[in-house]
Amino acid sequence: MVQLRRELCTYCGGCVSLCPSDALDLAETNLVVDEGRCNECGLYSSACPVGALLIEGEYSLSHARQKYDVVVVEAGPAGSIAARLAAERGLAVLLLEKRHEIGSPVRCAEGIDQSMLLPFLEPDDRWISARISKDQIVIAHTGGARCLESDEVGYVLERKVFDRVLAESAVEAGAEVMVKTAVEGIITGDGVVQGVRASDGQSRVEIEAQIVIGADGVESRVGQWAGLRCVLPQKDCHLCPVHAAKRGGRSNLLPLPCGGGTSSRGLRMGLPQRRGGGERENRTAS
Secondary structure (H helix, E strand, O other): OEEEOOOOOOOOOHHHHHOOOOOEEEEOOEEEEOOOOOOOOOOHHHHOOOOOEEEOOOOOOOOOOOEEEEEEEOOOHHHHHHHHHHHHOOOOEEEEOOOOOOOOOOOOOOEEEHHHHOOOOOOOOOOEEEEEEEEEEEEOOOOOEEEEEEEEEEEEEOHHHHHHHHHHHHHHOOOEEEOOOEEEEEEEEOOEEEEEEEEOOOOEEEEEEEEEEEOOOOOOHHHHHOOOOOOOOHHHOOOOOEEEEOOOOOOOEEEEEEOOHHHHHOOOEEEEEEOHHHOEEEEEEO
C-alpha cells in the first residue's frame, strides 16, 4: 500500500505523469491515491522530489544521493532540457529548483520562433497560447506601423505549463527533480567544481557531481562562485512589470514598438494569450 506524507508533498505532479495505472491524480491542492488501481510499481519514487510517497514499511532519510554525474541548478527551460538530455545519455542527473513550484511565478520571454523550439520539443497545444505569423513594427514617436509577414511560425508560450512539461520530460528520461531546494554554494577541489551545497530549509547537504550546470539566469550565482564574470552593468538592467489585460486585435500579430520616448531604453509589447472559453487577453511587458 502507498503511504502519502502530506506534510512533505508539494503537489508538483511528477508522480502523476509517471504512474502507469492512473492511480495518482491532482485534485485542487491535494494528491489523490486510488489504492484500488495502484500496483505498487514504485516508479513514483524516482519522480517525487521530496520522498512524500512510500510503499508501506519503506523508510527513507533522504531522497537525494550523495553523488551524481550531473547536478543542474534551477529548473527553467535551459535547466530542464539540459537535465533531460543528460539523463537520456544514461547519466545520473539531479535537477534542483529553489522555488515551491516549477513554472511559478510566471516568467517573461514567452515569445519564441519555431526554429528555436523544434530541436528540443514538438509544439503542443497544452502550452501554446498563440501562433504568430506576422510582426508589426511600430515607430513610437510617429505612431507609424508596418506589418512584416514570413512563412516562419512563432509561438507565444504559456510558461507555467511549458516549464512544468519540460521538467516532467526530464523525470521521464530518468532525472531526479527536487523543488524547494536552494543551492547555497559549490564544492571545489584542485581548481575544479566538484559539487554543490544545497538546503531545503531544514537541512544542508553536500552533493558531489562530475558536472555542475548553472542554469540560474543571466546573473548566475553558480557562475560567480566558479569565478566567472556574470554581473551585468547597471545600465543594462531594467525593471519589467508584466500584467494581463483583455484586449481586442488579431491573435496572430505580434506588435514590436521601437524608437523614441520611453521605448528608447526598453520595449513595450503585447503578447496574445489564450484563455478559457475562447477569450483572449494580452500579456503586456514594458
